[in-house]
Amino acid sequence: MSLTVRFFCYGVLLTSLTWSLLLLLYFHLSSSHNRSSQPISGILDRRGAGPRAAPANQGAEQSAEMGMIFNERDQEVRDSGYHRHAFNVLISNRLGPHRPIPDTRGPQCAQQSFSPSLPSASVVICFFNEAFSALLRTVHSVLERTPPELLHEIILVDDHSELDDLKGELQQYVSSEPRVKLVRNEKREGLIRGRMVGAQHATGEVLVFLDSHCEVNVLWMEPLLSLVSTDRRTVVCPVIDIISADTLTYSPSPIVRGGFNWGLHFRWDPVPPSELGGATKPIRSPTMAGGLFAMDRQYFHELGQYDPGMDIWGGENLELSFRIWMCGGQLLIAPCSRVGHIFRKRRPYGSPGGTDTMAHNSLRLAHVWMDEYKDQFLSLRPDLIGRSFGDVSERVQLRRRLQCRSFKWFLQNIYPEMFSSAGQKKNGPMVQQRPLRRPRILQRGQLKNVGSGLCLVAQGRTSQKGGAVVLRSCDPRDQDQVWALDEDGQLVLAGLLCLDVSEVRTSDPPRLMKCHGSGGSQQWSLKSHRLYQVSVGQCLSLQEPAGPKGYVSVAICNQSEAQQWSLEV
Numbered sequence: 001m002s003l004t005v006r007f008f009c010y011g012v013l014l015t016s017l018t019w020s021l022l023l024l025l026y027f028h029l030s031s032s033h034n035r036s037s038q039p040i041s042g043i044l045d046r047r048g049a050g051p052r053a054a055p056a057n058q059g060a061e062q063s064a065e066m067g068m069i070f071n072e073r074d075q076e077v078r079d080s081g082y083h084r085h086a087f088n089v090l091i092s093n094r095l096g097p098h099r100p101i102p103d104t105r106g107p108q109c110a111q112q113s114f115s116p117s118l119p120s121a122s123v124v125i126c127f128f129n130e131a132f133s134a135l136l137r138t139v140h141s142v143l144e145r146t147p148p149e150l151l152h153e154i155i156l157v158d159d160h161s162e163l164d165d166l167k168g169e170l171q172q173y174v175s176s177e178p179r180v181k182l183v184r185n186e187k188r189e190g191l192i193r194g195r196m197v198g199a200q201h202a203t204g205e206v207l208v209f210l211d212s213h214c215e216v217n218v219l220w221m222e223p224l225l226s227l228v229s230t231d232r233r234t235v236v237c238p239v240i241d242i243i244s245a246d247t248l249t250y251s252p253s254p255i256v257r258g259g260f261n262w263g264l265h266f267r268w269d270p271v272p273p274s275e276l277g278g279a280t281k282p283i284r285s286p287t288m289a290g291g292l293f294a295m296d297r298q299y300f301h302e303l304g305q306y307d308p309g310m311d312i313w314g315g316e317n318l319e320l321s322f323r324i325w326m327c328g329g330q331l332l333i334a335p336c337s338r339v340g341h342i343f344r345k346r347r348p349y350g351s352p353g354g355t356d357t358m359a360h361n362s363l364r365l366a367h368v369w370m371d372e373y374k375d376q377f378l379s380l381r382p383d384l385i386g387r388s389f390g391d392v393s394e395r396v397q398l399r400r401r402l403q404c405r406s407f408k409w410f411l412q413n414i415y416p417e418m419f420s421s422a423g424q425k426k427n428g429p430m431v432q433q434r435p436l437r438r439p440r441i442l443q444r445g446q447l448k449n450v451g452s453g454l455c456l457v458a459q460g461r462t463s464q465k466g467g468a469v470v471l472r473s474c475d476p477r478d479q480d481q482v483w484a485l486d487e488d489g490q491l492v493l494a495g496l497l498c499l500d501v502s503e504v505r506t507s508d509p510p511r512l513m514k515c516h517g518s519g520g521s522q523q524w525s526l527k528s529h530r531l532y533q534v535s536v537g538q539c540l541s542l543q544e545p546a547g548p549k550g551y552v553s554v555a556i557c558n559q560s561e562a563q564q565w566s567l568e569v
């Protein structure tokens with residue numbers, strides 16, 4: 001072969017090799033950054049804790065079996081994790097500090113462009129006894145998904161945590177990462193004074209606050225900084241996506257905005273059509289959920305930071321929201337900025353004195369900001385009338401100094417829904433505001449245990465909430481033996497109730513409960529004849545002989561016939 005021909009052949013070979021590599025890389029990247037194509041459908045959370053999860057399997061790139069228990073050690077990590085942190089720490093630990101999450105932004109968001117000279121941010125994360133793996137994933141997501149020139153620093157404020165790994169290991173981690181600073185409170189201050197400590201140490205132009213169990217999504221920071229830099233009296237929240245406390249699955253939130261009720265509980269409201277300006281346009285929000293927002297640092301100080309008389313948890317979000325609107329600022333939600341947050345079913349910590357800090361903080365905010373409307377709150381909480389709430393004179397002075405408007409103005413102009421919509425006067429838990437999406441049924445039939453040849457049925461009436469399940473001989477004509485497995489992993493008996501397990505007392509037998517539609521305790525996966533309970537990490541198993549706790553239970557998954565089930569007609 002002549003030299004030229006040989007060079008030509010090598011050339012062709014090299015070029016095609018390069019192309020194949022590039023193509024491979026492209027497919028790899030586009031599959032790992034796969035945008036969740038599912039429609040955003042969600043309902044508003046009843047407790048007002050967060051926009052409620054779209055189906056738990058949505059955007060799931062992580063295996064349903066991530067929480068599988070293999071041994072006692074796993075069980076211990078999972079159970080003590082629920083106890084200490086109120087979420088599945090076994091899965092959190094297994095996910096580690098990095099993981100891909102679905103890009104949950106609307107398709108138009110990709111077309112947004114930003115000024116090349118945005119201000120830089122100090123990200124402030126205050127934590128108390130946080131699960132180390134969740135804290136680390138929060139920090140890493142910020143480091144990895146924020147352009148370096150926009151990230152001035154991350155300030156971690158340890159609110160006097162008691163857990164060992166938050167002392168030694170965290171210290172070690174921080175000394176290896178120059179952009180992360182750690183400040184420790186000498187005593188427990190609560191998240192409100194804790195954030196003020198963080199802000200005191202910050203030197204970036206914009207403060208961005210996050211909870212310690214978040215994961216920021218692609219291009220999360222740019223929309224926030226861009227809006228703050230256009231008008232420094234604009235405070236901006238991202239859309240808070242949902243990370244399931246039981247499965248750690250990341251799923252999109254519907255676009256909703258912040259409101260409140262006369263009990264001074266935060267709640268999510270639908271966006272009124274007049275406020276919807278297009279998929280990328282910011283939405284004005286009467287209030288914020290509290291944990292996640294960006295604010296010009298100087299403006300944070302000018303506006304009076306937070307009320308330092310507020311303790312531990314609660315109420316500061318409404319106080320800041322009222323203050324922003326009433327004193328000349330505005331509060332927006334940037335629909336293209338998405339940050340996931342682990343929404344828990346309970347708060348795993350108390351306050352040092354054991355007092356209800358939410359009531360104390362709400363009293364303070366009502367007396368400073370709500371004028372005659374504080375009576376609306378007090379009439380719902382007569383138990384609080386006459387209760388001391390400390391000295392608020394400095395906050396009253398601040399309001400005077402900033403020449404803020406009246407609460408009536410705020411209601412009339414920023415939150416007119418407070419007067420118009422029905423059911424507004426209700427205190428406490430919210431009623432569902434949108435209908436539940438009906439999940440698609442994947443499989444239907446009798447649930448037969450292969451080992452015994454018997455079928456799983458309700459012990460008493462099929463419609464009895466809280467009822468146990470037992471095994472009886474199969475009767476194909478009996479409609480009360482028909483189970484449906486739907487796309488959310490729910491096992492619904494006779495179209496009525498869902499098979500549910502206790503996430504805290506996993507040794508309790510499964511029961512029939514009202515279907516709640518948010519995965520976790522009602523999420524099952526049927527694979528190779530095993531019925532795996534996603535949040536407990538164990539499999540449905542026949543108890544032989546039937547024990548004091550019933551006929552079936554969940555147990556560490558194995559290959560035995562006691563754990564083999566078939567779902568067929």
Ligand code: UD2
Binds near residue numbers: 312
């Ligand atoms: C929501 C907010 C939260 C806060 C709260 C009302 C979101 C996503 N979260 O409750 O930020 O505004 O409403 O007060 O909007 N922490 C401390 N010291 C304490 C207690 C808590 O540092 O004494 C930390 C905690 O580790 C966490 C953050 O404060 O990082 C918020 O606490 P949370 O996650 O229990 O509050 P959450 O999300 O229920």
Ligand code: MN
Binds near residue numbers: 341342
């Ligand atoms: Mn939180």
